[in-house]
Amino acid sequence: MSKNTPQAIRGTQDIFGPDAEAFAFVVETFERVRKLYRFRRAEMPVFEKTEVFARSIGETTDIVSKEMYSFDDRGGESLTLRPEFTAGIARAYLTNGWQQHAPLKLATHGPLFRYERPQKGRYRQFHQIDAEIIGAAEPQADVELLAMADQIIRELGIEDVTLHLNTLGDGDSREAWRAALVEYFSAVRGELSEDSQERLEKNPLRILDSKDPRDRKFLGNAPRIDDFLTDEAKAFFEAVTSGLDAAGVKWTRAESLVRGLDYYRHTAFEFIPDEGSEAAGKLGSQSTILGGGRYDGLMESLGGASTPAVGWAAGIERLAMLVGENDQAPADVIVIVEDDSFIGQGISALRLLRQDGLTAELISSGSPRKRFDKASKLNPRAILSLGGQGQLGSPVRSSEEALVDRIADLLSNSASFGSLASPRA
RNA sequence: GCGAUCGUAGCUCAGUUGGUUAGAGCGCCGGUUUGUGGUACCGGAGGUCGGGGGUUCAAGACCCCUCGAUCGCCCCA
Structure with missing residues (x-):
């Protein structure tokens, strides 16, 4: 910095x-x-x-x-x-x-x-x-x-x-109690902590939850609100x-x-x-x-x-x-573009996925051959790979069968992917 | 307002009783390996050691000031 x-x-x-x-x-x-x-x-x-x-x-x-x-x-x-x-x-x-x-x-x-x-x-x-x-x-x-x-x-x-x-x-109870507290603590004023001597002037009720042992020994016998209610x-x-x-x-x-x-x-x-x-x-x-x-x-x-x-x-x-750990949930789908000429398709895919309620993000920067590694590290439910070494036959990889089908249907129903071979493996 | 501890790369930290060009891991960028793959290896960028002053032949290390962080007191959610 x-x-x-x-x-x-x-x-x-x-x-x-x-x-x-x-x-x-x-x-x-x-x-x-x-x-x-x-x-x-x-x-x-x-x-x-x-x-x-x-x-x-x-x-x-x-x-x-x-x-x-x-x-x-x-x-x-x-x-x-x-x-x-x-x-x-x-x-x-x-x-x-x-x-x-x-x-x-x-x-x-x-x-x-x-x-x-x-x-x-x-x-x-x-x-x-x-x-x-x-x-x-x-x-x-x-x-x-x-x-x-x-x-x-x-x-x-x-x-x-x-x-x-x-x-x-x-109001009346509180004032009577307060007056009794002031009277009680004033009698032992010199033995109270410095803080509590000041509280006596400004906020006598506060003496009651003092942490100082010098004050605490007087608390047991202090006037109680119940007697003034x-x-x-x-x-x-x-x-x-x-x-x-x-x-x-x-x-x-x-x-x-x-x-x-x-x-x-x-x-x-x-x-x-x-x-x-x-x-x-x-x-x-x-x-x-x-x-x-x-x-x-x-x-x-x-x-x-x-x-x-x-x-x-x-x-x-x-x-x-x-409330404990609450980090961002992993993405449903990470879309990777391993050949920059597919960026347009990547963007189209994002729109389709997100419209269908899937969380999705695109990786299209950095070394092309490391983009899949980046996607894997994000631990998504599925990875959609576009332009990867002519592997268009099965661009969706996921252990969730239903999710693969869902993504496949989304893509194959879109004009942008009409020419794409079946995304299913 | 008072007290204690602490400030070294983006992050977590090493840096011997002050001694040459300040290090590691992770992260980032790139390359090689692998070739349907979260691996491994190599390389790179990135620090006026919070800032200022002082002591010393020599300070990231010691002293003072300052800023900030953390924790506690007061008070409060």
């Missing part, structure tokens, strides 16, 4: 080969399954006014305070490349009057941008699949959404992944869990599972590989493959009417790491 060649931006990826096939497989599976659940497809811009994210995600969160790709456009307006889907979807819902479709089940996927240090399963431009149900206050919406997530993961062939489920309660919040969570049981979705209670963003209420969840599983090993420290929750407070933060909603997002790259 010349030193003159510009490099890709840090944290971006050029995806190709098996990785790209796995990526496509994730997206195709998502598209197929979301139709089964009758989620509507939506497309949003990849950038928005900065305030869309600042107001909904929370000014003090890491995402807004230091991870956004923001810039002023030529008109002097501050714009931001979307760091997540939910805020933009909420904005679209409000500005397009999608209230008329409520409750609205939406699905989308595409690139997102966060200025973070890249590491395994984590990029500055990354990609997510995303599903939201907007305008549905009932716990059945949570169940519906989680059932779809569970089915997608299973249809991707990903195993040893468990749904970790928690409730943050309604209102009757309504408790009933809501029970409806979600019994619904999941009815839907056959396995889950486990995760009392320390919290959400970083301000707008979450009630249900919070993550699909996480089981400890010690193969999937956990492949993901390194980025263990969550799908996460989300209920965000009943979000629409109001954007100036809309109070609107209940629930959603999730999953990193396509992380899912793709778990």
